Amino acid sequence: MKYLVIEDDVEKLAAIREAIRSEDSFPSIETADNLVDARRLLLTKAYDLVVFDVYLPPRPGSKEEQDISEDLLIDFAKSKNYHSVSIAITRYADDSLSRSRLFNDNGVTLVVYSEDNQWKRSLSQQIRKCSEKSRLDFVIFCALTKERLGYGSTDAKLGVLKNIGGLNCQEMTIGDFRGMCVKPQHMGLVNMAIAATKAIELFKPKIVAMSGICAGVEGESKLLDIVVGQVCWEWQTGKFKDGKFRQEPYQVSVNANFKTAIEQISEQTDFLRRIKSDLFDSELRESGIKIAPISSGSVVVADGNMMSSIGMQHRKWAALEMEMYALYEAAKQSVPEPLFFGAKCVVDMGDSAKGDALHATACSLSARFVIEVLKLQLPKLVDD
Numbered sequence: 001m002k003y004l005v006i007e008d009d010v011e012k013l014a015a016i017r018e019a020i021r022s023e024d025s026f027p028s029i030e031t032a033d034n035l036v037d038a039r040r041l042l043l044t045k046a047y048d049l050v051v052f053d054v055y056l057p058p059r060p061g062s063k064e065e066q067d068i069s070e071d072l073l074i075d076f077a078k079s080k081n082y083h084s085v086s087i088a089i090t091r092y093a094d095d096s097l098s099r100s101r102l103f104n105d106n107g108v109t110l111v112v113y114s115e116d117n118q119w120k121r122s123l124s125q126q127i128r129k130c131s132e133k134s135r136l137d138f139v140i141f142c143a144l145t146k147e148r149l150g151y152g153s154t155d156a157k158l159g160v161l162k163n164i165g166g167l168n169c170q171e172m173t174i175g176d177f178r179g180m181c182v183k184p185q186h187m188g189l190v191n192m193a194i195a196a197t198k199a200i201e202l203f204k205p206k207i208v209a210m211s212g213i214c215a216g217v218e219g220e221s222k223l224l225d226i227v228v229g230q231v232c233w234e235w236q237t238g239k240f241k242d243g244k245f246r247q248e249p250y251q252v253s254v255n256a257n258f259k260t261a262i263e264q265i266s267e268q269t270d271f272l273r274r275i276k277s278d279l280f281d282s283e284l285r286e287s288g289i290k291i292a293p294i295s296s297g298s299v300v301v302a303d304g305n306m307m308s309s310i311g312m313q314h315r316k317w318a319a320l321e322m323e324m325y326a327l328y329e330a331a332k333q334s335v336p337e338p339l340f341f342g343a344k345c346v347v348d349m350g351d352s353a354k355g356d357a358l359h360a361t362a363c364s365l366s367a368r369f370v371i372e373v374l375k376l377q378l379p380k381l382v383d384d
Contacts, residue, residue, distance in 0.1 A: 001027060001048040001127075001134055001178070004041055004081075006072070008033035008056055008065070009091070012113055016051060016089065019120045023127040025159025025171045026178065034060050035068045042072070042079045049130045050081055051123070052088035052108060054099060069099055073106045082107075085130040087123055089113050131164055136203040137381075138179035138374055139338075140172070140211065141196060143187040143323045147212035150363030151181060153278075154371040165202055167195060174371060177378045179205065184323075188298045189234060192323035196330035200338060206381040207339040208331050209374065211366035213359055214294070214321035215301065216346035223349075224287035224358060226369050227319040228262055229294035229342045230254060234325045236297045249295075252328040258339050258377075263291055265376055275368040281361050287346075289369070292318035294342070296325035301350045320350055339381070343369045 001024055007013040013031065020027050030045070032038035034057045042050070052072060055065040069088075076082060088103050088110040103110040111122045142148040148170065151158060158181075159171025169180045180203060184195035200208060214227060221227055233249040240246075254262075265271060266289040276284050293316055301320060324342040331340035345362035348354045 001130055002046070003027055003029045003049050003051065004038075004045070004047040005029060005031045005051040006033075006038045006056065007031065007051065007053045007089075009053075012089070012091070015113075016123070019123050020127065023124055024131075026157065026173050034058065034062060035071060036060060038068075038072060039075045042075050042081055046080050047084055048134050049126060050076070050084055050086040052076075052086065052103075054088060054090040054092070067099075069102060073102065073108070076108075077106055085126050087111065087126045089119050089123070128164075131162065134178075134203065136179050136205045137177040137207070137378055138174070139199050139203055139205045139208045140179065140181045140370060141192065141199075141208065141323070141327055142181060142183050142210070142212055143192060144212060145183065146359060147363045147367075148181050148183055150211065150360075150365075150367035151371070153364040154368050156371050165198060167199055167202075169199075174374055174378065177374070179374075188322050189296060189326045190298065193326035193330055196327045197334065200330060200334045200336055204336040205338050207341075207374065207377060208327065209340070209370045210324055210327050210342035210344070211363070211370045212321070212323075212344050213347045213362045213366070214319040214344035215348050215350035215354075217318050217320070218349055220292065220316065220318040221290055221346050222287055223283040223346055224281060224362060224365065225318075225346045226287070226289045226343055226366055227294060227346060228254075228266075228289065228291045228369075229319075229324050229328070229344075230259060230291045231293045232325045232328045232342070233293075233295055234297060235295040235320075236299075252325065252332055254328075254341050255339055258341065259291065261377060262341060262373060265373055266291065271372065275365060275372060279361050279364060281358060283358065284361070290318050292316055294319045294321060294324055294344070296321055296323060298322060319344060319346060339377070341373070343373070 036059045056068045086108045091113045100110050111119045157173045162169045168183045172179045182199050184191035231253040233251040238247040345366040347358040347362045
């Protein structure tokens with residue numbers, strides 16, 4: 001998140017920086033130690049959180065402090081930061097009484113900087129509030145802890161785990177782009193739909209993605225293939241009648257232009273070699289990237305006959321998993337309408353031979369694919 005700390009006391013500034021970094025793994029902190037610089041930054045830049053002081057020198061190079069609260073709050077009220085989270089921290093208890101109404105009227109919490117560290121608790125609350133309303137560049141969803149652990153093998157920077165609005169989040173950055181990796185309470189369509197809907201509405205990302213493991217389809221995919229869901233549907237929707245299940249699948253497709261972009265990324269000659277680097281399972285020799293139909297369901301399938309039955313729904317069906325359709329539908333129906341895609345790696349063929357021998361490699365491989373796509377796509381979305 002982006003912070004503006006208006007403070008001329010070196011010791012107090014260092015303590016505020018430390019308090020921010022204890023709550024935010026990747027803070028961007030700008031500072032102003034005089035009224036002129038503080039006004040300039042408030043009026044020209046946007047911040048997630050603004051930390052005020054009550055007394056400041058009026059201009060650069062000046063050592064004489066004066067009460068600048070009214071001047072600063074006037075500019076704050078007409079700046080693009082007026083709706084940002086804000087807090088004022090003063091050394092003087094008398095100021096908290098005499099100036100509290102002025103700050104409160106402008107939506108700024110005023111606290112006293114003291115040794116009991118109550119100010120840290122207040123600042124922490126404001127940072128958490130800021131996290132919950134902060135707009136992110138991307139959000140990644142993983143149904144399982146081991147799927148999220150796969151990002152440890154990417155060059156994304158992973159931050160602290162946070163509970164934001166009941167969501168199990170981990171901070172993440174890709175270069176200058178900020179995001180979260182969200183894990184629902186449980187695997188499956190219902191929990192993913194709830195988590196995806198909450199996260200998209202809360203963080204308003206430009207793009208959402210999913211990585212993890214899936215079952216492949218004989219003849220359409222191989223072990224450790226990465227399958228990107230070109231179109232996705234829930235195979236369990238329909239009606240039981242006269243002892244038979246009559247399927248009624250509803251499909252969601254990725255954006256056509258975005259599909260083309262993913263295809264072009266996947267066709268780069270060194271792309272697959274790069275994301276397979278330092279992974280050594282023998283299945284990797286023949287595995288590739290497929291952009292194909294994927295079906296989702298709420299039950300684990302380990303039965304060849306059931307796989308054949310689901311396969312009747314789409315001739316080019318390539319993989320079966322448990323959450324992707326929920327993410328696609330949540331993104332499509334949301335107000336922010338982010339771009340969306342899912343990439344899962346084949347670890348079995350949905351039959352009785354299921355096992356977890358390939359899970360770690362598959363989680364890393366699909367995570368690397370997602371990160372590489374985001375690295376190439378996010379700058380385009382910012383330019384737009």
